[in-house]
Amino acid sequence: MAAVLEARGLSKSFGGLQAVADIDFAVAEGEVLGIAGPNGSGKSTLFNILTKVPFAADRGTVLLDGRPIQGRRPHEIARLGVARTFQRESVFPSLSAIDNVLLAAEGARRGGFAACLAAAEQALDLAGFPATLHNMPAGQLPVFLRKLVMIASALALQPRVLLLDEPASSLTPQEIERIRALILKLVGAGMTILLIEHVLPLLTAVSDRLMVLDHGTLIASGRPAEVIADPAVIEAYLGRER
Amino acid sequence: MDLPTLISILQSGLALGVLYALMAFGLAIVWTTLGIFNFAHGAFIAAGAYLAWQFGNAAAFGLGYWAGAVLAVAAMFVIGAVVQLLLVRPFERHRDIVLLTVITTLAGATIITNLLNVIWGPRMKQIEPALDGEIVFGLVHMRSQEAVMIAVVAVTLFALGWFLLRTPLGRSMRAVAQNREAAQLMGLDVRLLYALTFGLAAAVAGLAGVFIGSIRFMSPTMGDDPLQKALVVVILGGVARFTSSVYAAFAVGIIEAFSTYFVGLYWTPAVLFGLMILVLIVKPEGLFGRRQRSV
Ligand SMILES: Nc1ncnc2c1ncn2[C@@H]1O[C@H](COP(=O)(O)OP(=O)(O)OP(=O)(O)O)[C@@H](O)[C@H]1O
Numbered sequence: 051m052a053a054v055l056e057a058r059g060l061s062k063s064f065g066g067l068q069a070v071a072d073i074d075f076a077v078a079e080g081e082v083l084g085i086a087g088p089n090g091s092g093k094s095t096l097f098n099i100l101t102k103v104p105f106a107a108d109r110g111t112v113l114l115d116g117r118p119i120q121g122r123r124p125h126e127i128a129r130l131g132v133a134r135t136f137q138r139e140s141v142f143p144s145l146s147a148i149d150n151v152l153l154a155a156e157g158a159r160r161g162g163f164a165a166c167l168a169a170a171e172q173a174l175d176l177a178g179f180p181a182t183l184h185n186m187p188a189g190q191l192p193v194f195l196r197k198l199v200m201i202a203s204a205l206a207l208q209p210r211v212l213l214l215d216e217p218a219s220s221l222t223p224q225e226i227e228r229i230r231a232l233i234l235k236l237v238g239a240g241m242t243i244l245l246i247e248h249v250l251p252l253l254t255a256v257s258d259r260l261m262v263l264d265h266g267t268l269i270a271s272g273r274p275a276e277v278i279a280d281p282a283v284i285e286a287y288l289g290r291e292r
Numbered sequence: 293m294d295l296p297t298l299i300s301i302l303q304s305g306l307a308l309g310v311l312y313a314l315m316a317f318g319l320a321i322v323w324t325t326l327g328i329f330n331f332a333h334g335a336f337i338a339a340g341a342y343l344a345w346q347f348g349n350a351a352a353f354g355l356g357y358w359a360g361a362v363l364a365v366a367a368m369f370v371i372g373a374v375v376q377l378l379l380v381r382p383f384e385r386h387r388d389i390v391l392l393t394v395i396t397t398l399a400g401a402t403i404i405t406n407l408l409n410v411i412w413g414p415r416m417k418q419i420e421p422a423l424d425g426e427i428v429f430g431l432v433h434m435r436s437q438e439a440v441m442i443a444v445v446a447v448t449l450f451a452l453g454w455f456l457l458r459t460p461l462g463r464s465m466r467a468v469a470q471n472r473e474a475a476q477l478m479g480l481d482v483r484l485l486y487a488l489t490f491g492l493a494a495a496v497a498g499l500a501g502v503f504i505g506s507i508r509f510m511s512p513t514m515g516d517d518p519l520q521k522a523l524v525v526v527i528l529g530g531v532a533r534f535t536s537s538v539y540a541a542f543a544v545g546i547i548e549a550f551s552t553y554f555v556g557l558y559w560t561p562a563v564l565f566g567l568m569i570l571v572l573i574v575k576p577e578g579l580f581g582r583r584q585r586s587v
C-alpha cells in the first residue's frame with residue numbers, strides 16, 4: 051500500500067546533542083503508527099521537524115503522498131494535510147472553543163464562513179466536546195477539554211495524517227479511556243495516525259505498528275506485542291527511565 | 293471651578309483621549325502580536341499627516357480633506373508593511389529580537405523623520421480642516437473639526453473591535469498574537485499576518501497624524517510627543533484586551549486635561565510619567581490588564 055507519510059534519513063541536533071538521528075519510517079493509509087521511547091528520546095522533536103513547527107530538520111526528506119514537503123513553509127504543510135497536537139495543551143486561550151476550531155477550518159481554506167463554522171462544529175462533536183461549552187474561552191477549560199479542543203482543531207484541517215503527541219498525558223483513567231475510544235473512532239473512519247504515548251496500554255491497544263526511539267535512534271519497530279518484548283526496548287526503558 | 297470650565301476640561305480630555313486611543317492601538321497590537329516595541333510609531337504619525345497634506349491640500353494635489361485622509365491611511369498601511377519587512381522580519385525568532393528591533397525601529401524613525409524633512413522642509417504646515425466654525429450644544433462649545441475627529445475615531449475604534457473579534461482575518465491576528473506555533477499548525481501564514489498587523493498599526497497611526505495635523509501645526513517630529521503619550525497609555529492600560537488601551541487612553545486624556553488646568557502644561561508630562569511609574573510598580577500588567585499576553 052502507498053505510504054501517506056514517509057520520512058527518510060531525518061536528523062536534527064541541538065549543538066552537540068543528536069535529538070533525532072537518521073530516522074526512516076512510512077505510515078500507510080488508515081494505519082496507526084505508535085511511537086514510544088523514554089523521556090528525551092526525540093519523539094516530540096520528530097513531530098517538530100515533520101511539521102517544521104517550530105523548526106525544520108537538519109537533513110532528510112519528508113514525503114506526503116509521495117511528494118516532498120520539507121521545502122514548504124509550516125502553514126503550507128498544515129494546509130497540505132499534516133495536522134498535529136502538542137504534548138502540552140496548547141490552545142488560543144482568549145478565543146472561545148468554537149473560535150479555536152473555526153480558525154483551523156478557515157486556515158485550511160475550505161469554503162466560506164458557513165462551511166467553516168459547520169466543519170468546526172462537526173469536528174468538536176467528533177472529538178466529543180460538550181456542545182454547551184462552545185463559547186467558553188479555551189484558556190478557562192479543564193485540561194481534558196483543552197486537549198479535545200486541540201484534537202478538534204487538528205481534525206478541522208481535514209488532514210491526510212494526524213500526529214498526536216501524548217494525548218493521554220496528565221489525564222485520569224476515565225479520560226484516557228475516552229481518548230482511546232476517540233482514537234479508535236478516528237481509525238474506524240479511516241484516519242492515518244502517528245501516535246506518541248507513554249501510556250503503554252493505550253499505545254499497544256490502538257497501534258498497528260510500533261516504533262521505539264532511544265537517544266534519537268530507532269531501536270525497534272514492528273508489531274506492538276513483539277516490540278514490547280524486545281530486550282533492547284526493555285533495557286532502554288528500565289535502564290534509563292526517568 | 294464653575295460648570296463651563298469643568299465641561300471644557302472634560303471636552304478637551306475627550307478630544308485628547310480619542311487621539312491617544314488611536315495612537316495606542318497600533319503600539320499595543322504590534323506589541324501583543326509581534327512581541328516588539330515599535331519606536332517608528334511616532335514617525336508613522338508624522339508621515340500620515342504629511343501624506344494627507346500632500347494629497348489633500350489646495351497648495352499640493354488638492355484632492356480635499358477626506359480623499360487626502362483616505363489615501364494617506366492607505367499609503368501608511370503599505371509603508372508599515374514594508375517597514376516590518378525591512379526592519380523587523382530579518383530578526384524574527386532571534387533571541388534578542390526585542391533589543392534588535394528597538395535599534396532598527398529607532399533607526400527607521402530617524403530615516404522617516406529625515407525624509408519628511410527633505411521632502412516637505414521644516415516649515416510649519418497645517419492640514420485645512422474638514423469643517424470650519426464651531427458647534428454649540430447647550431453648555432458645550434466645540435470646534436467642528438474636533439467633533440468630526442471624535443466621531444470618526446469612535447467609528448474607527450468600533451470598526452477595529454469588530455474586525456478583531458468577528459472577522460476571520462481579525463481572528464487570525466488574535467490567534468497569532470496568542471500562540472504563534474499553534475497558529476502555524478492551523479495553516480495560518482504567520483509572516484503575512486505579521487506584515488498585515490504592522491500595516492494596520494501604521495494605517496491607524498497615520499489617521500491619528502491626519503487629525504493632529506489639522507488641529508495643530510505639523511513638523512517632522514510632531515509624532516515624538518504622541519509616541520510618548522501612547523506609551524504611557526499602553527503601560528497604564530495593559531494589553532490584555534483591545535479595550536484596555538482604549539479605556540486607558542480616555543483616562544490619560546482626562547487626567548492630562550485636569551492636570552493642565554491645575555498644575556499647568558509644563559508639569560503635566562511629569563504627572564503622567566509619575567502615574568505610569570506608580571502603575572508599573574503596583575500593577576505591572578496594567579490597570580485594566582490580566583497577566584496573560586493576548587489581544
Ligand atoms: N529546542 C530545543 N533546544 C535544545 N534541545 C532540545 C530542544 N528540544 C528538545 N531538545 C532536546 O532534545 C532531546 C529530545 O527531546 P524531545 O522533546 O524530542 O523528547 P521526547 O521523546 O518528546 O521526550 P518526552 O517523552 O519527555 O516528551 C532532549 O534531550 C531535549 O532536551
Ligand SMILES: [Mg+2]
Nearest residue numbers: 093094095137
Ligand atoms: Mg515529547
